[in-house]
Amino acid sequence: MAKPIQTPQPIADASLADAADVAAAQQTDLAVGLTAAEAARRLARDGANELRSAVKASAWRRALAQFRDPLVLLLLAAAAVALAAWAVEGRHGWPMDAIVIMVVVVLNAVLGWVQEAKAQDAVAALARMTEATSGVVRDGLLSRVPSATLVVGDVLVLSEGDAVGADARLSEAAQLHMLEASLTGESEPVLKDAATLKAAAALGDRLNLVFKGTAVAQGSGRAVVTATGMRSEMGAIATLLDATPDQPTPLQTEVARIGRVLGLAAVGIAAVVVVTILAVDHV
Structure with missing residues (x-):
């Protein structure tokens, strides 16, 4: 008989639920974690654990953007006037004024396009060099995987210096201090506690949760992933930025x-x- 497909159940506020209940809702085991096959199935269903990036402009659009500067438009107008004057005067010789102006405009556009392309390539290379990884328990074994492959129900293993790859509910925390300035603006490390909250709290006061984009300053812990990608708290901020x-x-x-x-x-x-x-x- 075929094994039924496991479907995680959404939880409105994981900070108000016990860690075991959160794990049960996500169809995972806090000790064993997900199987590799189940993690792959969820990754295919939910997509990569990445924030949506802006659509990259095509090369020709970036080239046209170099001519939108008011000063460039002024130079183009000057070139047009010089060319018109040359035509009115009988088209004797070459319209050197117009040619010089156009050469300057084209060189400026080429230089700007090349610099922009180099900057984009450098950012992409830096992103590849600094690709984050996360410690997870899968099939009962601890391993490190690219954070982009994390899925809901994964059991994170956090240690000092780790970057948190997804929003998660803590099941264990041993002197776990988190750096959450990127999300909440809190400049000091926040001491986390796996205990269930009694009432709903502000984002910075949800001490039993860890969030994508934050980092471990001290201590260790375990947590079950509750949200990835654009469904994380960092993803919510990215959505607001896209709308601005x-x-x-x-x-x-x-x-x-x-x-x-x-x-x-x-x-x-x-x-x-x-x-x-x-x-x-x-x-």
């Missing part, structure tokens, strides 16, 4: 303002020159 529109920095705002001022000044000067020339021709 990007705002230009003060420097970008000032550069844009200067570009507009220079553009208006250039248009004004050009208008005065044209009017003066027309007035002189009619005299």
Whole structure:
């Protein structure tokens, strides 16, 4: 007879439930953990334990972005004016002014594109070098696996210096101090306790929980994973950040303002020159 598929049951607030009850709801065993096969099945169902990243812009979009700067647009306008003046004057020789301006604009765009590409490659390489791993119990054996492969129901084994790979409910804690500044802003290590809370508490006061993105400063412990990826508390913050529109920095705002001022000044000067020339021709 086929073994029934194990389906973890959601828990509204794991801090208010006993660790054994949380483990039972997640269809796991605190001593043995999940089997490798069950962990693989849950990973295929829930996806990797990763935060959603922004969609990477294509190469041509990044290239076009180099021409959105107000000063670059001003140079393009100057090149157009120089080219128009060359055409009006009879197209004698080469329009050197327009060519020089366009060469400068293109070189600036190429340099900006290359620097941006190098920065993205460096960040990707750094991410690969610093890929986090987590200690877990699977099939009754302690092993280290990439944190991206953690699933709900995994039993984490925490020790000093470890980065917590997923939100989890503590079942054991021995002088376990956690660094949670990245999540709660608390600058001091937080002493954790596996005891069940009597009432709902704020995120920073849920002492029997550990969270993705935090780290072990001291001590050791065990915990059963309750949430991974975008379903973790860190994932909730990432979702809020995705919903927040990007705002230009003060420097970008000032550069844009200067570009507009220079553009208006250039248009004004050009208008005065044209009017003066027309007035002189009619005299």
